Amino acid sequence: xxxxxxxxxxxxxxxxxxxxxxxxxxxxxSLNRITGLGLTLYLFLHLIVLGTLARGAxxxxxxxxxxxxxxxxxxxxxxxxxxxxxxFNGIRIVITSLGxxxxxxxxxxxxxxxxxxxxxxxxxxxxxxx
Amino acid sequence: MANVTLPKGVSAPKSGENTWLWLWKLxxxxxxxxxxxxxxxxxxxxxxxxxxxxxxxxSYYSNSIVPVMEGIFLVVVVSHSLLGLRSVILDLHxxxxxxxxxxxxxxLGGTAAVVYGIWLLNVIVASIPKG
Amino acid sequence: MSNIRWKVTxxxxxxxxxxxxxxxxxxxxxxxxxxxxxxxxxxxAFHDRSLCYRHACHHSTCGACGMRVNGVEKLTCITPIxxxxxxxxxxxxxxxxxFPVVSDLAVDMGSLYLRxxxxxxxxxxxxxxxxxxxxxxxxxxxxxQYIRLSDCIECGLCISACPISAxxxxxxxxxxxxxxxxxxxxxxxxxxxxxxxxxxxxxxxSAYECTAVCPSFVDPARRIMNLRRQVLGQRWQGLFNxxxxxxxxxxxxxx
Numbered sequence: 275x276x277x278x279x280x281x282x283x284x285x286x287x288x289x290x291x292x293x294x295x296x297x298x299x300x301x302x303x304s305l306n307r308i309t310g311l312g313l314t315l316y317l318f319l320h321l322i323v324l325g326t327l328a329r330g331a332x333x334x335x336x337x338x339x340x341x342x343x344x345x346x347x348x349x350x351x352x353x354x355x356x357x358x359x360x361x362f363n364g365i366r367i368v369i370t371s372l373g374x375x376x377x378x379x380x381x382x383x384x385x386x387x388x389x390x391x392x393x394x395x396x397x398x399x400x401x402x403x404x
Numbered sequence: 405m406a407n408v409t410l411p412k413g414v415s416a417p418k419s420g421e422n423t424w425l426w427l428w429k430l431x432x433x434x435x436x437x438x439x440x441x442x443x444x445x446x447x448x449x450x451x452x453x454x455x456x457x458x459x460x461x462x463s464y465y466s467n468s469i470v471p472v473m474e475g476i477f478l479v480v481v482v483s484h485s486l487l488g489l490r491s492v493i494l495d496l497h498x499x500x501x502x503x504x505x506x507x508x509x510x511x512l513g514g515t516a517a518v519v520y521g522i523w524l525l526n527v528i529v530a531s532i533p534k535g
Numbered sequence: 536m537s538n539i540r541w542k543v544t545x546x547x548x549x550x551x552x553x554x555x556x557x558x559x560x561x562x563x564x565x566x567x568x569x570x571x572x573x574x575x576x577x578x579x580a581f582h583d584r585s586l587c588y589r590h591a592c593h594h595s596t597c598g599a600c601g602m603r604v605n606g607v608e609k610l611t612c613i614t615p616i617x618x619x620x621x622x623x624x625x626x627x628x629x630x631x632x633x634f635p636v637v638s639d640l641a642v643d644m645g646s647l648y649l650r651x652x653x654x655x656x657x658x659x660x661x662x663x664x665x666x667x668x669x670x671x672x673x674x675x676x677x678x679x680q681y682i683r684l685s686d687c688i689e690c691g692l693c694i695s696a697c698p699i700s701a702x703x704x705x706x707x708x709x710x711x712x713x714x715x716x717x718x719x720x721x722x723x724x725x726x727x728x729x730x731x732x733x734x735x736x737x738x739x740x741s742a743y744e745c746t747a748v749c750p751s752f753v754d755p756a757r758r759i760m761n762l763r764r765q766v767l768g769q770r771w772q773g774l775f776n777x778x779x780x781x782x783x784x785x786x787x788x789x790x
Contacts, residue, residue, distance in 0.1 A: 277550035277636035282704040284496045289701050295606040299743035299756075303698060306740070307492065314485040321517055328527045331458035338456050357440065364433045367741050371430060373764040376757045379743070423770045426737045494733050495740075497703040 298383060306363045309356035316353050351401050355394045362386040425487060432484040439477040462532045471525045478521040486510045540564045541622040545574060547586065548629040550636050558627070559583070567617035571609065572600050574616060575628060575640070587638035595750055598690030602640055603629040608692040610750035631695035633704075644691050650707055651689060654726055656714025658685050666717075686751045687713060693745035693755050705734040709745035709755035712736055716758040720765040727769045736762050 291304045326333040340346075366383050370376050446464060447455050455461050465471055493506055545561045561578050572590055579586045591597040593612045600611045604619050605627050620626050634642035662681040663674045671678070693709035694700045700708050707715075712735065715726050730736045739759050746756040 275556040276553075277556055279556070280550075280630060280632060280634070280636045280642070282497075282633050282701055282706075284702055286701040287496060290495075290698050296742075297744065297747040299741060300698070300747070303740050303742035310485070310488050311492070314489055317481060317485055318517065321521060324524060327458070327461060328524055334458040334461065361433075361437050361440070365437070368430055368433055370741065370760050371763050373761050376760050379756075422737070423731055423766055427767070491737075491740075495699050495702050495738065497705060 298380065302363050302366075302383060302387065305359050306367075309360040312356045313353070313360060316356075347401055351398060354397045354401075358390040358393045358397075359387070362390040429484060429487040429491070432480045432487075435480050436477070436484055439473070439480065442473070443477060461528065465525075465528050466532050471529055475522055475525055479518055482514050482517050482521075486514045539567060541567045541616065541620075541624075543574070543616060543620055543622075544625040545578060546625060546627045547575075547578065547640070549586075549639050551585075551638055565616050567622070568615055570612055571602070571604055571614045571616060571619065571626065571628070572611035574626070575602075575611065586640070588640040589642075596684075596688060598688035601631050601690040601692045601695070603627075603631060603695065608695045608748040610690055610692065613750060631691050633694050633697070633700040634691060642691070644689070647689060647691055647694060647708070647710060650711040651714050654707075654711055654715035654729060655718050655723055656685070656687070656711070657718065659683070660685055660717070685717065686753045687717075688751055690750060692748045692750060693753075696744035696748040698742055698744065699738050699740065703734065703738060706738045707735055709739075709759065710753070712739070712762055713753050713755040713758040716762040716765065720762070720769050724769060727766060730762060731766045731770065736766055 290307055293301050293304060296304070323337060326337045341350075363383075363386065366379070366386050369382065370379050375382055455464055490506065490510060494503070498506065541564070543563055543565050545563055546558045547561065548556065549559050550556045561582055563574055563577060565574055570593075572593065575586070575588055576590070579588065588602070589599040590612065591599045593600075595610055595613045598610070602609060602611050604611065604614060605625075606629075607619075608631065609619070611628075616626070628640065630636050630640045630642045634644055634646070637643050659682050661679065662683050663679060665683050665685075667683070687710055689710060691710065693713075697706075697709055699706050707730070712730060715730050718726060720727055720730075736759060739756075741756070743756040745759075746754050749755060
């Protein structure tokens with residue numbers, strides 16, 4: 275390691291995901307980044323697989339049969355969890371970015387993340403016990 | 405018009421990201437929130453078991469408001485996700501030329517995704533049995 | 536000061552010239568109510584005179600002694616040792632992140648000072664313009680004469696803690712954006728072109744690490760959110776009032 279490593283650098287992107295020494299909002303920033311990237315990937319995959327709808331009933335119905343297995347169901351659960359975390363944190367960002375509620379921002383975050391967590395647990399139960 | 409010379413070593417302001425792009429990213433978020441609730445509820449709770457068969461998909465799309473809503477959802481979610489991805493790239497301080505190239509890729513890619521999506525909506529609507 | 540003594544291990548980041556970075560270990564008997572800076576100073580005085588670090592006032596006014604203590608940004612002159620370790624514990628002391636290291640724990644804060652200047656950040660404010668607790672509804676004519684020091688001591692802890700400052704060297708950073716907010720875009724519309732940019736207010740992603748580490752009462756995160764509102768206001772007004780909106784032609788300076 276050289277002292278140049280202390281300066282800003284693109285290679286430090288990994289630090290975005292390092293929770294050490296971070297406060298709650300800092301960890302939420304990391305989560306928002308991971309979930310946003312994951313959801314973007316899911317979006318484009320989702321658009322591609324929906325192409326089966328243009329190939330008739332058999333194509334789509336066979337695809338649905340294919341994804342009714344634990345591997346895909348787990349993947350879909352991750353998408354739901356990511357959507358909840360990203361969505362509720364996004365609400366915090368929308369509200370505070372307009373300068374509203376900033377002094378109570380931490381409480382707002384705790385409430386919103388609690389809702390996201392509860393939602394995630396509910397979906398986990400529904401998806402893995404169905 | 406005032407001219408400002410910046411001290412050496414300080415970057416000049418660049419308009420790579422600006423108020424309006426950010427505002428759209430912000431506004432599209434809650435829109436997606438609402439649309440995704442509808443989209444998700446329908447996909448899993450409509451009919452007997454959600455849209456898990458071709459027949460049920462066609463039945464859902466026979467309501468004329470649905471393709472419009474899904475089309476809007478597509479535009480909003482593609483733009484939000486690509487603006488978000490662009491924001492992540494901007495955090496890595498890309499060069500001017502790289503940013504320009506990425507902007508073109510996202511613009512073309514996003515447009516292609518929307519065009520493809522609208523085409524797909526048309527195919528689905530056209531497949532709905534008449535009567 | 537009590538008679539309690541703790542045995543604390545200090546691991547100090549060392550970097551001289553082009554040599555590799557390494558950590559030197561020292562063992563000190565400290566009073567836990569002493570400050571981390573006192574420990575560093577004693578290491579310099581009695582153990583290694585080549586240790587380089589910044590310090591001046593020792594009472595949180597100059598902002599010189601910012602360092603990372605066990606991975607967290609601290610103003611070491613007001614960080615009691617008992618707050619950051621225990622008897623028998625270790626203190627890992629590193630320089631602030633995202634600034635060039637001059638030597639050991641001393642970093643070059645030039646970019647921060649230049650940028651604070653660029654946004655016309657005031658170090659002294661008329662008290663009627665400063666945000667203070669329980670300010671009177673109406674300032675009297677006599678009160679207009681009073682001034683106070685700005686809360687920001689330009690210590691750089693916020694920039695060290697900011698995850699975006701880690702990857703974008705040109706990001707203005709929390710302290711500078713907070714300075715611009717305090718100056719106010721309605722008072723200084725030229726600043727809009729500086730803060731409404733890819734290296735300005737839109738690079739913030741609400742990690743709030745800046746506010747978490749600020750040793751003063753700046754609350755940079757809140758100020759950045761307010762600055763966004765100010766930018767939106769200025770741009771919105773600019774849509775309807777072309778004559779009123781100022782445009783600056785900025786000459787790009789090549790390094």
